[in-house]
Amino acid sequence: MPHKTVVVGGGAAGLGAAGGVKAADPANDVVVYTQFEDVAYSPCGIPYVHGKEIETFEALFLAEKEAYVRAGIDVHYQTEVTAIDVRRKTIQVAGEGEVSWDRLVIATGFHYADPGVPGSDLDGLYYVKNIRQAMEWDKVIDRAKVAVVVNATPLGLEMVTALAHRGIETHLIDPHPWPLAEMADPDIMAPVEESWRELGVRLHFNTTLEAFLGSGRVRGVLTSQGELPADFAVVATHKEPENRLAAQAGLKTGPTGGLIVDERMATSARDVFAAGDCAELPHGVTGVGLQGLTGSHAYAQGKVAGFNAGGGSKTYQPVYIPWGTPAGKWIIGGASFGETTAKALGIPYVLGAADGISRARYYPGVKKVRVKLLAEPGSLRLIGAQMVGGEGIKERADFLATAIKFGLTLNDLAVMENVYSPAIGALNEPIVVAAQNGVNAAGKG
Amino acid sequence: MPHKTVVVGGGAAGLGAAGGVKAADPANDVVVYTQFEDVAYSPCGIPYVHGKEIETFEALFLAEKEAYVRAGIDVHYQTEVTAIDVRRKTIQVAGEGEVSWDRLVIATGFHYADPGVPGSDLDGLYYVKNIRQAMEWDKVIDRAKVAVVVNATPLGLEMVTALAHRGIETHLIDPHPWPLAEMADPDIMAPVEESWRELGVRLHFNTTLEAFLGSGRVRGVLTSQGELPADFAVVATHKEPENRLAAQAGLKTGPTGGLIVDERMATSARDVFAAGDCAELPHGVTGVGLQGLTGSHAYAQGKVAGFNAGGGSKTYQPVYIPWGTPAGKWIIGGASFGETTAKALGIPYVLGAADGISRARYYPGVKKVRVKLLAEPGSLRLIGAQMVGGEGIKERADFLATAIKFGLTLNDLAVMENVYSPAIGALNEPIVVAAQNGVNAAGKG
Incomplete structure (x- = not known):
């Protein structure tokens, strides 16, 4: 039987959820409330327009508003949700009054931590x-x-x-x-x-x-x-989960302030789901709750939350967090955690590190690649990775997150086959060399 | 007890082997015979010098001859080995006469198939x-x-x-x-x-x-x-294994003409090993013998062969063959095999294909990426992959070869986390979309 799902928030998680609701059953009703004028643009692109790498802000828009209308997704723009009642299954909407729902998806995102210093009220x-x-x-x-x-x-x-x-x-x-x-x-x-x-x-x-x-x-x-x-x-202070409404409604939050969700992205309240920066997800290695992942995570979580809200059944798995970003003239990235976090959490590890290259040494555009692999002592199961380099950092991060999830060891990576072609890859893949160095370090340890 | 190992061939496999012999025991003697003037350059770079992507041939040299002398590797240049005797443990060397060995590594590489047409003796x-x-x-x-x-x-x-x-x-x-x-x-x-x-x-x-x-x-x-x-x-005809000497010595070859080796890279003759393009290795999925892989494979095989020849013990595993190369304005690549090979071998498969992008749609330099994943029907275990795109094809090929080796399924890849950062990766990783499409295709099949 079709449901009416209300989604609070029009970011990646909210729109992922709206799509998920419709994917579960096209007969479902879904209404999205956003306080902003727009949905479906890429906020991640904003710094690159400021940096002139991208010519115009208009380029960041992903879809016309008409596309949502056609998809049967009813988006209410510039509309503030002021309260949630999980027992009566309603929300209060400024200018609309009380609105009822069968299922609710909270995708309220984040706000920047208050800098907490004098002058925080200044313009500029x-x-x-x-x-x-x-x-x-x-x-x-x-x-x-x-x-x-x-x-x-x-x-x-x-x-x-x-x-x-x-x-x-x-x-x-x-x-x-x-x-x-x-x-x-x-x-x-x-x-x-x-x-x-x-x-x-x-x-x-x-x-x-x-x-x-x-x-x-x-x-x-x-x-x-x-x-x-x-x-x-x-x-650019810490991104805190925006959970004022959810907290008022009595939903449980975790140590990060993010909403606690189960593997179905269901919150502590019946028929209420959450996704994106307002939720807290378990780290695959440590089980520790994490909040504030990427737009890709938010969208994927939204799809699961929406699909389940819409009467389907999907699970979202613990996260191993492949990440990457340009920084200065380099690309940095990794998966799970690096040495700094491992030390802070008291997690023992064997380190395999290597300074390699992205192409044949003689090929134009060759760039240094530093790879660090962290493994569990004894088993040598991979538990974390960090890198700095250029091309291929994103794809290596995706790979290493998956390698951690599936229990690959430094021994496995040390004998990994790799593409060798002068313009695109070096004879020795840096991941392989790092793994070999880690195996050697473990043997001597 | 240290041995004397003779290596026939000075390419990636031969030099890998020489290093492996020394790695097993620095007291080992190792002598490399090559018919050429040089060792330790990158033949794979030659087309790129012709294409003017690389300025000089000199750039392709990896090490000075002195480096081998310092490493205790005795290289005989411009020296032809004319016969191998595996019972008497000798080789015949033009200008040197009979040379004895305790262990032999055959790394004689390949030759291009005779075009077999009139005029094949012309200059040019x-x-x-x-x-x-x-x-x-x-x-x-x-x-x-x-x-x-x-x-x-x-x-x-x-x-x-x-x-x-x-x-x-x-x-x-x-x-x-x-x-x-x-x-x-x-x-x-x-x-x-x-x-x-x-x-x-x-x-x-x-x-x-x-x-x-x-x-x-x-x-x-x-x-x-x-x-x-x-x-x-x-x-640029087919690269055939160069096994004239080995065949005369009675070593067993497989259907490809490559020398049959076990997982230690040992041939059918006692104390004789082989590596590189002259050997035949089993495909990890099909078990079918393959010959003529990459310089990276040759080098890795050489290291294993040399290490075992030198008294150590290492194994070389079946191959899943990540590959990649520039072609025209694109980069192509893959792992294991694609549809064409699967059909030719009569291997049933489920196909998941997707046309994605390498960066955010609006980020300069964004390039199309087509990913095709082949999976075993029923289990949906990945068995092959092919791609065409730009950046990251090499790293994806490495990843997918490893994913095949470790039994990952389309279901696993369909929920894979991926880096999203506008300059380096799209919201939807093409591998993930291809896997999702494959899961859907299998469900409807």
């Missing part, structure tokens, strides 16, 4: 998220000479590189000793730092934000190391 | 193999206006692209209906053919070689479809 603080705002901000960037990026998070990395490409004097401040320090290893980030310096970026590590300075509009940033000038500041 | 027929000859041929290419490449084998593909880049009127003749027809699927090769046409290459499929024309020197090629002019011809 850019929280990168919405495409219409990004278009306005791009005009601000046009007129700016100097900018401060607060925190070397994944978004911070992208914005630093984008603003440097744009020719702006860019300062990066971060309280840790190296960028992306909560997930990436220092030796992976070292070449990135070097390439930022080549691009003219001013790096301020071990430096905390103390205040935004100015009256009305930001004109500088006060840090633990002194004052920096700023025509604007990018506030 | 280029068999791409030796770097010194390639340097001389490059001068011929400089003066040439028109060339014929005989057969769309992997080398034929590379040479066609190289000569077209070089601005030479290039004709390709091949008896099959599409290029690389013995291993690649027609839909994988279609974009390659199109890009060759854009480069000005004249393609002649379903066309057999009947004679090389000329007196003294080739001036044309007679085909089943008529005559073609040629200032020179590249003879």
Whole structure:
């Protein structure tokens, strides 16, 4: 019997869910509420438009609004959901009143952590998220000479590189000793730092934000190391799950603040599902809850949540988190976790590392590739990986996440066959060399 | 107790073997005999120097001769081995007489199949193999206006692209209906053919070689479809195992003509090993013997053969053959086999195919990626894959070969996590979409 599903949120998770509801049964009704003017654009592309790698914001739109109408997905734009009642199975919608549902999918995403310093109410603080705002901000960037990026998070990395490409004097401040320090290893980030310096970026590590300075509009940033000038500041703080509504409705959240979901993406309330940045998913190796993964994860989770909301049955599996991004002149990436996280969590590991190359040594465009593999002592089962290089980092990350999931060992990877063709791959695949080094390290250990 | 190992052949397999002998025990003696002036260069790079992608032949050399001396590897250059006696454990060496060994590694490589047509003794027929000859041929290419490449084998593909880049009127003749027809699927090769046409290459499929024309020197090629002019011809016929010596010594060969070896790379004769293009290895899925794999395979086989010859113990595993190469404006690749081979061998399969993209749709440099996955009906275990695209084909081929080896199914790949980052990867990884399509096809089948 067809259901009516309401989806709160119009990002990757929300639209994945809407599609999932229809995939389960085209007769299902589905209504999506979003506070924004648009759905179905790629927010991940915003930094690259600012960096002029992509010509226009218009390029980021994925589908016309008509496409959703044709698909039978009823999207309510610029519409605020103000409350959820899981017992009465209703939501309160500003301007629409009470709306009922048979199934609910919460896909409310994230907000940036409040920087929590004086001056946080000034104009000129850019929280990168919405495409219409990004278009306005791009005009601000046009007129700016100097900018401060607060925190070397994944978004911070992208914005630093984008603003440097744009020719702006860019300062990066971060309280840790190296960028992306909560997930990436220092030796992976070292070449990135070097390439930022080549691009003219001013790096301020071990430096905390103390205040935004100015009256009305930001004109500088006060840090633990002194004052920096700023025509604007990018506030790339931690992405926290946006769960105000869900918490008010009594849904259970985990240690990260994300909604607790089971493998069907069902929350603690009957007939209520969640997906994307507002939910918490178990790490495949550690079982520890994680929040704030990628758009690809959000979309896949949304599809599962929506399919189940729509009367189908699918499961979403623990995550091994292949990741990758350009940073300075390099591409960084990995799967699961690196040494920094393993040490922080007290997870013992054997390390296999190698510095290889992406093509034949003599072929133009050849680039260094550093691969680090972490394995469980004894079994040598792969448990994590990090890399810095150029071409093929994304595909290697996908591979290594799958290798972790399926229990491959360093011994398996040490005898892996690999493509050798001068223009596209070296005689010795860096993953293989890293695995061989790890096997040797384990033997001597 | 240290042994004396003789290695016949100075290519990737032979030098891998020499290193393996020393790795097993640095006190081992090892002598390498090669008929050429050089060892340790990359023959795979030769077409790219002809194509001007690489500036000089000198760039292809990997190590100075001194490096081998320092490693304790005694290389005899320009030295012909004329006979092997496996009972007396000797070889006959031109100019050196009888040389004894404790262990022998045969790494005699391949020769191109005799085209078997009138005029095969003319000058101007280029068999791409030796770097010194390639340097001389490059001068011929400089003066040439028109060339014929005989057969769309992997080398034929590379040479066609190289000569077209070089601005030479290039004709390709091949008896099959599409290029690389013995291993690649027609839909994988279609974009390659199109890009060759854009480069000005004249393609002649379903066309057999009947004679090389000329007196003294080739001036044309007679085909089943008529005559073609040629200032020179590249003879890229099948690479046959070079096993004249081994056959005379009574070593067993398989259906491909390659030497039969066990998992230790040991031949049918006691203390005699073989590696590289002269040996035959079992395909991991079918168990069928294969010969003529890549330089990467040859090197890895050599290391195992040498290590065992030197008193160690290692095994070489059945092959799943990740492969990849540039072809025209595309990169093609795969693992195990594609539809064409599956049909020829009568292997049933479920097909999952998808046409995806390499980056976000809006990111500059985005390229189409076609992925075809073949799976065993019922279990949906992956048994083969072919692709055409750009970046990341090499790494995907490595991954898919490993996925086949470890028994991953289309269901596993259909829920694989993937990196999403606009500059390096699309929201939907083409492998995942192909797997999902395969699962759907199997469900409806």
